[in-house]
Structure formats: structure tokens, C-alpha cells
Amino acid sequence: MKRETTESEYTAAVVGGTGFTGGELLRLLYQHPNFDVVQATSRSKERKTVGHVHPNLREMDLRFTSPEDLESVDVLFAATPHGVSMEHIDAFQDAADTVVDLSADFRLNTEAQYDEWYDGHVCPEYLEQAEYALPEINRENLAGADLIASGGCNATATILGLKPLFDADVLSGDEQVVVDVKVGSSEGGAGGGDASSHPERSGIVRPYAPTGHRHEAEIEQFLGVSVSFTVHAVDMVRGASATCHVFPESPVSKGDLWKAYRGTYADEPFVRTVAGGGGVYRYPEPKSVAGTNMAEVGFELDPSNRRVVVFSAIDNMMKGSAGQAVHAANVALGVEETAGLEFTGLHPVGAP
Amino acid sequence: MKRETTESEYTAAVVGGTGFTGGELLRLLYQHPNFDVVQATSRSKERKTVGHVHPNLREMDLRFTSPEDLESVDVLFAATPHGVSMEHIDAFQDAADTVVDLSADFRLNTEAQYDEWYDGHVCPEYLEQAEYALPEINRENLAGADLIASGGCNATATILGLKPLFDADVLSGDEQVVVDVKVGSSEGGAGGGDASSHPERSGIVRPYAPTGHRHEAEIEQFLGVSVSFTVHAVDMVRGASATCHVFPESPVSKGDLWKAYRGTYADEPFVRTVAGGGGVYRYPEPKSVAGTNMAEVGFELDPSNRRVVVFSAIDNMMKGSAGQAVHAANVALGVEETAGLEFTGLHPVGAP
Amino acid sequence: MKRETTESEYTAAVVGGTGFTGGELLRLLYQHPNFDVVQATSRSKERKTVGHVHPNLREMDLRFTSPEDLESVDVLFAATPHGVSMEHIDAFQDAADTVVDLSADFRLNTEAQYDEWYDGHVCPEYLEQAEYALPEINRENLAGADLIASGGCNATATILGLKPLFDADVLSGDEQVVVDVKVGSSEGGAGGGDASSHPERSGIVRPYAPTGHRHEAEIEQFLGVSVSFTVHAVDMVRGASATCHVFPESPVSKGDLWKAYRGTYADEPFVRTVAGGGGVYRYPEPKSVAGTNMAEVGFELDPSNRRVVVFSAIDNMMKGSAGQAVHAANVALGVEETAGLEFTGLHPVGAP
Amino acid sequence: MKRETTESEYTAAVVGGTGFTGGELLRLLYQHPNFDVVQATSRSKERKTVGHVHPNLREMDLRFTSPEDLESVDVLFAATPHGVSMEHIDAFQDAADTVVDLSADFRLNTEAQYDEWYDGHVCPEYLEQAEYALPEINRENLAGADLIASGGCNATATILGLKPLFDADVLSGDEQVVVDVKVGSSEGGAGGGDASSHPERSGIVRPYAPTGHRHEAEIEQFLGVSVSFTVHAVDMVRGASATCHVFPESPVSKGDLWKAYRGTYADEPFVRTVAGGGGVYRYPEPKSVAGTNMAEVGFELDPSNRRVVVFSAIDNMMKGSAGQAVHAANVALGVEETAGLEFTGLHPVGAP
Amino acid sequence: MADTITAEDPLTGEEIELPGDVEVGEIVDSPATGAELEVVSVDPVTLEEAPELEEDWGE
Amino acid sequence: MADTITAEDPLTGEEIELPGDVEVGEIVDSPATGAELEVVSVDPVTLEEAPELEEDWGE
């Protein structure tokens, strides 16, 4: 149900409201104390209620309207496939003071990167202006930003896992870094194809981006390291789990690692370090954070191979996209950073 | 994360805090604006942090203590197996003004019922005093109640589904009523046995209470009808879905049914009627309400068989236990009825 | 791998070879000692190998060809959507001595039934000639049959579960019979739609045919009883589980029931009665028979409600379609009845 | 059902018949044309039928007996936890001409390895005599072997994936090799604990052996390379999938890789190379081989990182244990190598 | 192999094979049906359906 | 509520709260990280990382 708010200060629109991340944005904004959702767009479900597509939002009193008729709002969130936002950025900026884009369209710094990793860019002049949404690495530039690029889900998991090792000079960027990622089916968006039907997609461990995943570009941009990246689809709906295998040049102890992780994340409201211990849950796991904006990071030492294994886990729909976007908007607008993102997740929980 | 509250008025304890419903209680109370959790008990995990068992609550700063040393609190929630609360009810009432029990120990009205359906009762004198927690059928008696018996999960689903038909005199109680229930693995609690290991429990449709389920007693008590009840375990963790096949004596139209359901539930904050329509989600489904305190109810007409099929779906850990308990406590204490229970659920979501 | 056979006597073709049941037919026939698969048709994957679609059949040396160019074979299996076979029956019969159709096109006896339950029939003159494939109810008419109609999966489960009660006069056909079915995602075929994408289809208990399922027609035709039928989709890929709630007019004992079930099925190679006992598996379960041509049937008595609950479980792709079709073909051709159908299934197994 | 055999030449016993791999052995041997199972042992289920534990084997007419009373047989298969076989090896060899052990007890060559990786060995004098079961690397020594040590499941997947690169000198053994493994819940055996209950084990990506997995020892023994090994538990019951990230010193082309894999496996009946192509299944996947004795291996080139990613997938209960054991026994006894192992697997299939 | 004897399954009327040394009170399962049977006498062995198990399991 | 004391988490350097009556040898878990710590002395309480657990669990 809609949380009562006397204090809604900002109006918001979601472009791509029928999609998976669009649905999450609607859910978060609907319950956010500082936002009022005034528009959700769809081309395919125009005039249908939001609840028609997102059964958890049946109480929300809103119908999809065309993306051609944008309302004037404080913040516009775009949750459209790659390429759409760069085509419509002018319309988006006309309609809203702040634009938060969930696609890859404004994540990279230079046109050259888009030429290398994507199919170029139609408005590279905006790239400099855009701020990467992940507050853990870019908080200081988000305040007042008016074009925000929400990070890639797999990139977010990887960056959060490895960052402390760079901060603490355990890694310099010259090392071999293997990133082996496991993701859920919501990462593919609502579209899907043959491979994402339930009979074909259930119970799998499927190499779906064996090499050359575009998120390598973001990771390199922020960590300064080129990673060997492989993504597997596994049987869950939400969740991205990255296992980074790294080989520091100098020996490192568990104490060093703890110091590094606490150094980077002690004050972060949405990052939790989990590394060992007892019980069932000893390392980061996507289902521990499903539905939440938390990232779990952790590590284990493999002295015989001079290896550090770094684990990180997020909900791709939250910390990996919609949650990160709202978090960044909170920072940009100067409202309480954790507003609307307090859900702790569930236990037990199956394969959310 | 803990939602900031200046207004926490009530202290709370959870007995059986390592269990599944105990964990849900802790989660709900931790984020509840009117409660402060001061104790969670465990015999097996004494001194461990709550987060050791419930990874979603790692930020909660509380350690399990012995149920032998109960703190003095405003409200004590007991989430222990059947039989424990009746043994300890005096200690519970000494420790707390209000006791909310999640087990079956105080649900039925008379000792005779416990003799018939369970193995008798050790303190039948409390039965009269106890109030059934489900506000949809007992709201008027909950205010100020000091012993509250939270309903059975399968009984709750069934009662909520059928109640409108009794309210609207579509059913009188003499009819044959078949209730075919499908439940997730969390219904068995954290204990589990051979049958609930992942390899044996995955992918099943398993008749686990083919006949004679004890929840029949609660249903009969509240609806005045004897039901033919069968429960199947299916592959999900949270969720109870009841399909009631009923055969009204007089013909009934869809309009009649809509009127009945709206009549009973129009003002209920936690019941939603879903019956037909388009899109993917047309009838009640447990995953639409997973993690929430909502019940979905709905129906379809089968004129050729003079049958009405009634569907209802809840999260057994929420509306079916911990959520219902907190809802009832809200009503009993006179705080905002929906406080702490606003989570809308997720979409998409896998098998929560 | 292909089982060595010196004795392949019959050539076979599969029309609709890219589909789910088509794939199963290819698998069964490929390993069948008496068949040689010479053609598999597809319009969409013409010239691709069978293994391109069915990864378990990569060793099979066959490419899809157009259904417009049918080879001349001994037996043609049609695994196409409803309506296709009735359009092409002449071509099928020209190409093959024996036609086994997996669709509903030839299951019912009369044109009137097709008018009532489907959209009529284009060649009703074939209906009389067609034989229902289920040997347990029609073995005596299958020998030498040249048009065989494989039964519906849900109808098969229901018929097998209830038949002994009719054989033993526990039921007469006038009783109220509720059939509550739970099925896996392969029942929808390879096509699928929004509702069958992995994110939407995972973890569900979804009423997908709340009333009026067409399989009611087959059940009525063979058992002479009108059933109240409701089908739920649950989270598995293979499997159909039917729970029949019946109310015999006269009291019945467990001994009576055992006698009825053994009476009907003692000599059937593909039906197993499971009813009670200890251990994890006490009643019929689809995962116990997944991948096999076995049906499990069983029952429990609910004396207080004068009810018998009947459970039955099959693999919809096997006993419910491709397996039944091969079984019937074996009988029709006079080869060993169980040939090619000996696989026992797996334990443990997840959600096959 | 039992396949008719006139030619059963060998009697077999399974010690540990209630376990997961014990159940698979029973299933395979029951249908094997050259074996007759005369004993299955259990301490906990003595006198129960095999079908009581393994519902797929209800037709098998055999009861568990004590491992203290071993029958005299041709081949004894031991499917007991690590440490049991080394304690009972004399009794096993007294009872049987050929002993096939599925545990780690006889896999390594030297006592020193057991001191380093396990807790030593009680009868190191047998180590020399024992032959590793995997025919793909040890076929020539298996004929006539009387003590056979079936390989570890994760080791088997890894060894099969990497072997062609060593055979073809793409790797020499000095390279950094990261092996990131994903496994199903049956790998834990029937015992299980808290972490393997359905609610806790569903939907996970859980780092369960972050470093130091004992299978590293076998891999090193056979490939001469020390690997950085990490194992994750994911939501499936059967299956082990290994992703090896390797960095050859000299550049390598896809053609080189194909040549290497074909060179090693062209004549192997149970290894299939899958590397690219179209359709849904492009790389090795455990569900494509579930229930079968096949291994899928494949690769992809990542030139920008000078990396080769190698994928391999097996059913841990088959190629990873029981299937490999039967395969080795076939070779040892000189019967048809593929006898009893012809099952092709299923499509579609969920999470077997 | 250990000696076996046969007895009639009271539920199905079929002969089932049992270990030769079954004792009165022992619970055995029926291979064909999985049902649990109690040995109520020996010499000859007679079986009855075993008393009800707990109403449900895994709950 | 029971008395509590604080001690420094040897892994993270942070203060953590413990039951007032912890004993030498007791294993406690760190709330922030979940890690298991051993009480190596009391008065004041000092903690060390607990000895390695079994290599893996659930296998």
C-alpha cells in the first residue's frame, strides 16, 4: 500500500514502465516518501493500469501513457533498451530537470569507448555531463547532477567487489583478473526469447556471455583494469553474483583484506562485508539481498595459489539498476540517501 | 536498515527467534515504527547474533538469549512449535502485557476441539480469553486483547477465500466443499527432515496431508462448514494457495460473486480480489504476494458443473503467520493498522 | 547413443519434430529396437540438425525437412498443434500405413463433441476409425489400428486415477467429482508466450485453466462421468499430477480400494499403485516418473468426509503424449509392448 | 522395468545402496544387460525394499541388507563416504573379484598426497594397485583391474575440459588456471544438513568451497597443473559445470582448439564437444547431459585477454560417479563399453 | 542370499517376499505398493496394514 | 537486558558488543561481518579469528 506522505517534494516519470526495471522503479517511487509518480509510459500497454503488468502494484492508481507525451516532472527515469535514451535525450531533458537513465547510453566517458564496445553514439556531447550513478564510487559528483547514468548490473557487482583491493593497493591494475559471473533471468528484461522460456531456462548453468561482455568497459573505466569476464545464466530470477579471482603481486593476509574492505565500506549504508563465519550464510549470496538495495561483498584467501577470491552479490533489479538509480537520485536531490530503499530482504526465501 | 523512529512506543520480544516465522517477526518488528525489539530467544543459538541465522538482518544489533530468561516487554510474540506456548503461557503473561502466539495452541475455542484434533490441552481455561488474530474475521474483538492466537496459514487462505460466499449467503454450510491446497517448503519450519532436503523437495507435487489436516478445525470453527481438505507440497519456499471447489445450491452469476467479494473486502487493507482480466496474472497467485501481508482472493464460475472455484493466495510467513500476528498486534494496541506491513512485494520474482 | 539394433523393422517419421513432444518421439524412436527414424519435419528449422534443437540428440544424424515432403514410412507420428492433423490426414495416410496423432484431433468419437468442445472438425468421417492410444483402456482395439489418437496428458492422468473406481463400482458416474490438476511448463509446448517466460513462470501456483478444460470431454467419453476440472501451473517442467476428490455413495474401505486398483492394474507394465507407506515418497508424484512411461496412481481415505482422494502422476511428455504414442504403436504393430520405454527414471532428481 | 537379459554374466553388490550414488548404481546395474544385482547394503534401512528409498526402483525386487554380511559377487561397488572403503577394503576384496570404489579413498597415488589433502590413509599399500576409473584418461590400465577408484565429480569435469589443451600442448602446466565450478545439491549426498534444506538451498549461488577443494589433488595428479579452484552451489539437483579460465603462453586460434578437442575426443563414446553455433544450447550445460553418462566440453576464445575459456558439464551422479564407475567396470570386465549407459537424456527438462 | 519366505499382502492379496527371520511386530514394506505392513504372527507369517503414521510429514 | 561489554573486532578494528559473561575459548560471531571470533582472554576481552572451520559445508 502507498505509504502516507505529506512531504512528497518531487514528481517523477518512468519511461519504459512495463519493463522489469521500470516496474521496480515504479514500486520504489510509489513507496518513496519524497516522490510522487505522475507518469509511466508504455507503447504496448497504453491505457492499461500499472497493475495489469505488475501484479504487486495493483493498488497503484496509474495507467500507462505514451512515451511520446511526456509530462513535465522533476525527475524522469528512463528504463528503456540501449539506444533509446540517446535518441530521446533532448525530449527527456525538456520534460525533466533531472534525467536518470538505466541503460548503457551515458555510462562511458568517451565516444571512442562507444565505438569500441557498442555501435557508436548519437549524442556524444552529453557524455561529459553525465554522472555515473553508483554512489560508492561517485557520490561527490552526484549532488545536483542533471544527467545520471545508472551502472550495469554485472559491472556494479564487480566494481564493488574489487574496489577495496585497488583502494588499499592490493591490486594495481596490471594483474590478471578473472571475473566469473552468475546471473538470474530478470537480467534479460521482459522481452526474452526462446532461450528464456521456462522449460529451456530452468535448472541451467548456461554460459551466456562467454567472453567480450560489454560491462568490461565500465569496469575498466572505473578500476583501471582489464578483466577477463564470463557470464553464466543460472536458475534464479533476481540476482547477480560475481566471483573475482585475483593474484596480488605481494602476499596479503586476511587482516589486510578486512582492513581494505572496512576501509572502503565502513560508512556505506548499502554495502555489507561477509567473509567466513559459521552458519549457513558465510559469503555473499544473491538471495540474501534479493529485493533490497544492499550489496554483499566478501573474500577468501587461497595462499597455496597466491590467490584472493572475491565474492559479491546484488539484486540486479535493485542495486544493479532501479535501486541504484533511486539511490543516485536521492543523492542528487539532497534527500535522505536511504529513503525508499530500506527493505531488508527476506529469510527464508527461495529463488527470488 | 532500521527505519528511523522517534516514536517507538512498545517493546517486543520474540520467543523462537531462530525459526522461520520468528525471523519474519524480527524483520517486521525491526522496521516497525512503533516497536523496539529487545529480545529474541533461542536455545540452540544462544549468544549468536540474529544475523547469524537470518542473513537479511545482519545490521540488527541483537543476540539470541535463552527463553528461560524473558525480558519484561509490552508484547511477547511466541513462534514456537505446537505445545510450547500452552506449557509456558504463565511465564509469557508474566513477562508481557500482550501475548501473540503463532502456534495452534490457542486458536480453537474449546478443550473438546483439542481433544478431537490435537492431543488435548494443558490449560483450557485460557481458551475463552484468547482472540483469533485474523482481523478480517475478528477485528472487533482484538482491541485490547491480551492473548492473541495467530491463525493457521492454510486455514487463513481458505477462510479468506470462502468467507464472502458465506457472508452473501451463496453458501450455507451444508454443501460439499473441497479445498485443495498447495504450499511451499517454509511451511514446515526450519527443522525439516529427509523429505525437506533440497534434492528430495525440489520440483515436487507431493500430497503431504492427503486428508485430515488439522486446519480443518479452524475453518469449521469460523465458517461453520466441514471441508474436504488436501494439502500438496510444491516447489516454492513461501506461499500457500487454496483452491476451493464449491457447489452452491442456487445458481449464482459472476455479478453476484463480485458483489459478495467487494462486500466483504472493499475496505480491507490487506485483501485484494483478482478474478479474470488479461495479462499474465489473472487469478490469485502466491508469488504476487510473496513477502507481503496481502491476501489475494478470486473466483471463476463453472456453470456446466454448477460449481464456483475460489482461489486464494497468501505468503504463509506473512499473512499466514508473522504478518497476521503483527497486524493483530497493531489492532490490539491501537496503532496504525498497516504499520510495518506496507511492503508491496516484487515483480518479477522467482520462487520466493 | 544409438542402441545397436539388427532388427529395426519399421521406418518412422515425426511431423512437428522441433516441438516438445516431437523431440520426445525422436528420442524414443532413436533408441527403440524396432524403429528407424527416417524423417523429422520442421517448417522453422528446415535443414538444421535435430541436435540443434534437442541438445540430448546431438549424436542423431538427421536434419529437419519440410512437412510438405513426407517420406513414405511405416508409421508417421504427428506432434503438431490441434487442427493441423485434421487438415493433413490424407497426406499423412498416403505417406504411412499407421498414423499416430498426438493432438486432440481424433480423440473424440463424434463431430458433435468437436462442435461442443472445440471449433468443429473438418473430417469427421475419420473419427470412427481412430483408436484412442491409451492401452490401459483400449488395448484390445489397438492391434492393427491405422489411425491412433494419443490421449490428452491431463485426461490420461485423470482417467488412470479414476478408472479402478468405476471398474469396481465404487463410482457409478452420478457423483460429484472434483479434479484438481497441477502441471509443468512443458505442457504448453515450445511456443510459449509472455506467461511462460522464466521470470513470470518460475515459482508459481497459477490457475491456468480454472474451468472448462477441454480434457473434460475425453474423461467423460471414457469414464461416463462429468468432472469439475481445474488446472494449475506449478514450477516444474515435466509432469502432470491429478488429485481427484470423489464421494462414493456407499462407504468404502482401504481394502476395497486396494482391491480395485490391483484388479485394474496388476498386469499393467506402466501403472504402479502407491498409497501410503513410509519414507519420503508415499503417494504418486510426478518427479518419481519423470522421463518414464510410468503412471503412478494411489489414494487415501477421508472417512470423516466420506471422501476418497485419488492421486495420479505422469510425465506429460511421456505417458501423457510421446510415450503413450509409442506404447500404442508397439501394441498396434505387435512388437514387444514395453520396447523402447524401459527407462526407470532418476532419483534424486530436481524438477525435471 | 527390468530389461530382459539372457546374458547376465556378472553378479554385483552395492555397498551404500541408500545413498545418492548408490541409488544410481542400482538403477544402472538393474538395467544393465551384463549384471545381476544380488545385494544392496544399508545400515539404516535394513530389510526395507530398494523402492522405499528410491521411488524409481519400486519394481526392483530387492531388500537392503547389512554391510556386515557381504554376499560373494563378481563386482562390488562401494558408494560410501570417504574413509569407509579404506577401512573395509579387505572385506570387499574377499567378497568380490573386482571392487569399484566411488569415494576418494583410492584415487591418489601416494600416501603423501593423502597426508596433504586428507587425513592420511590406513592402507596405503593398496594405492599402487588401484586404477583411476575415468576411461578417457586411463582406459589402457583398466582391463582386468581389480581395484578401481572412481574419480571426483568436479575433478572429472575439470580434467575432461582441460585435457585436450595439454594433449595439444596449448598448456604446459606452468600457467595460471582458474577453475570456477557450479554444482547441484545431489553432490552433497543424501545426508545433508541445515544448508541443504529446501528453503535454504533453493535459488542460491553460494560459494561453498571458496578455496582449497580436495579435488585439486586429483587434477594436479592427472594434468600436472596446480589449479585455483572455487566451487559454488547453484539451484539444481544434478550437475557439475566447470568453467576454466586459462591463459596460453602462445596465441591460439579457434581452429587449433577444435583440432585439440577433436584430437582427444573424436572416438570417445561419452564426450561431446559443443562450442558455439546457434539455437539455445551453444556451450556445455549440465541439463543437456542430466541422467546420462555424457560429458559436454567446449570453449571460447577471448583474444583481447589472451584467454581461452573452457566449459565442461557432467551429471555428477553419472559421469561424475555412478556412470563412470559402471563405465570403468565395463572396460575392466571386457563387456561392451557403453552397455547400460545408453540413455540420451531429456529435452526439455527442468532442473534435474 | 539370506533365506526368504513369502506371505500374503493383506492389502493387495499378492504374495510378497520377506526376510526369513521376520519377527512379530516388525514393520515391513510391500515392494509392489510401498505400503507399510506389520507382522502380526509368524509361522505362517501374517501381515496387517501398519498403524497410521503421523498425519503428515515435512510440515 | 543482560549486561554487555565491548571488545575490539580483530578483523575489522571495530568495537563489538558481547554478552557480559563471555568466557575464554568461547566462539562469538561479529555482528558486522558474521565472522567467528574466539575469546582468547577476558578482562579486558580480547578476540582472535576463530580457527578454520571445515573446508566446506553441505558437500
Ligand SMILES: NC(=O)c1ccc[n+]([C@@H]2O[C@H](COP(=O)([O-])OP(=O)(O)OC[C@H]3O[C@@H](n4cnc5c(N)ncnc54)[C@H](OP(=O)(O)O)[C@@H]3O)[C@@H](O)[C@H]2O)c1
Ligand atoms: N534487467 C536488468 O537487470 C538491468 C540491469 C541494469 C540495467 N538494465 C538496463 O535497463 C534498461 C531496461 O532494462 P529492462 O530489463 O527493464 O528491459 P525490459 O524489461 O525489456 O523493458 C524495456 C521497457 O522499455 C520500453 N521500450 C522499449 N523500447 C522503447 C522505445 N523505443 N521507446 C520507449 N519505450 C521503449 C518497453 O515498453 P513498451 O514496449 O511497452 O513501450 C519496456 O517497458 C536497459 O537499458 C537495460 O540494459 C537492466
Ligand SMILES: NC(=O)c1ccc[n+]([C@@H]2O[C@H](COP(=O)([O-])OP(=O)(O)OC[C@H]3O[C@@H](n4cnc5c(N)ncnc54)[C@H](OP(=O)(O)O)[C@@H]3O)[C@@H](O)[C@H]2O)c1
Ligand atoms: N511456518 C509457517 O508457515 C507457519 C505458519 C503459520 C503458523 N506457524 C506456526 O508458527 C510456529 C513456529 O513455526 P516455524 O515454522 O517458525 O517453526 P520453526 O522454524 O521450526 O521455529 C521454531 C522456533 O521455536 C524454537 N523452539 C522450539 N522448541 C522450543 C521450546 N520448547 N521452547 C522455546 N523455544 C523453542 C526454536 O528455536 P531454538 O531451538 O533455537 O530454541 C525455533 O526458533 C509453529 O507453531 C507453527 O505451527 C508456522
Ligand SMILES: NC(=O)c1ccc[n+]([C@@H]2O[C@H](COP(=O)([O-])OP(=O)(O)OC[C@H]3O[C@@H](n4cnc5c(N)ncnc54)[C@H](OP(=O)(O)O)[C@@H]3O)[C@@H](O)[C@H]2O)c1
Ligand atoms: N506438450 C504436452 O505435454 C502435450 C501432451 C499431450 C498432447 N500434446 C499435443 O501434442 C501436440 C504437440 O504438442 P507440443 O507441446 O509438442 O507442441 P510444440 O512444442 O508447440 O510443437 C509443435 C510442433 O509442430 C510444428 N508445427 C506447428 N504448426 C505446424 C503446421 N501447420 N504444420 C506442420 N508442423 C507444424 C512445429 O514446428 P515448426 O513450426 O518448426 O514446423 C513444432 O515442431 C499438440 O497437439 C498438443 O496438444 C502435447
Ligand SMILES: NC(=O)c1ccc[n+]([C@@H]2O[C@H](COP(=O)([O-])OP(=O)(O)OC[C@H]3O[C@@H](n4cnc5c(N)ncnc54)[C@H](OP(=O)(O)O)[C@@H]3O)[C@@H](O)[C@H]2O)c1
Ligand atoms: N554425490 C556425488 O555427486 C558424488 C560424486 C562423486 C563421488 N561421490 C562419492 O561417492 C560416495 C558416496 O556419495 P553419496 O553422495 O552417494 O553419499 P550418500 O548419499 O551420503 O550415501 C552414503 C551411503 O553410504 C552408507 N554408509 C555410510 N557410512 C557407512 C559405513 N560406515 N559403512 C557402510 N555404509 C555406510 C549410507 O547408508 P546407511 O547409512 O543406510 O548404511 C549411504 O547409503 C562418497 O565417497 C562421495 O564422495 C559422490
Ligand SMILES: [Zn+2]
Ligand atoms: Zn500451518
Ligand SMILES: [Zn+2]
Ligand atoms: Zn565430489
